[in-house]
Amino acid sequence: MGSVLALPCGGLVVAKGRVSIVVERCKACGFCVEFCPTKVLALSSAFNAKGYHPPHVVAPEKCSGCDLCGMYCPDFAIYGQRLPAQKETAPAAPLPEVTRES
Numbered sequence: 001m002g003s004v005l006a007l008p009c010g011g012l013v014v015a016k017g018r019v020s021i022v023v024e025r026c027k028a029c030g031f032c033v034e035f036c037p038t039k040v041l042a043l044s045s046a047f048n049a050k051g052y053h054p055p056h057v058v059a060p061e062k063c064s065g066c067d068l069c070g071m072y073c074p075d076f077a078i079y080g081q082r083l084p085a086q087k088e089t090a091p092a093a094p095l096p097e098v099t100r101e102s
Contacts, residue, residue, distance in 0.1 A: 015082055016063070016064070016065065016082070017065015018060065019040060019041065019078060020078065021054060021077060021078045022077045023054045024048055024050070025075045026048060026052055026078070027052050027074075028043060028052035028053045030055075031072040032069035032072060032078050035068050035072050036069055037068065038062040038064055039058075040058065040060065040069075041055040041056070042056060043055055044056040054077070065080050065083060067079055067080040
């Protein structure tokens with residue numbers, strides 16, 4: 001159950017995810033920013049209603065959806081989720097040529 005899958009062709013596909021933040025619950029402890037393995041988050045310069053600086057997403061393309069941010073958050077203000085894997089469509093195989101004998 002890793003976030004990196006090996007392909008037979010030797011390439012890698014990194015799991016994709018997204019982060020959801022409930023800004024008004026956040027008390028800006030910074031655990032989510034500190035423990036994010038792909039450094040997706042940073043503390044914002046904006047304030048929430050409580051006067052804290054909540055996190056914001058700085059690199060959404062790097063998110064793997066591991067949910068470490070949510071596991072470390074003491075206020076349940078953030079969570080990550082994996083996005084469904086997008087299936088690659090294989091090119092259609094050419095139809096066999098049909099010939100008629102006269």
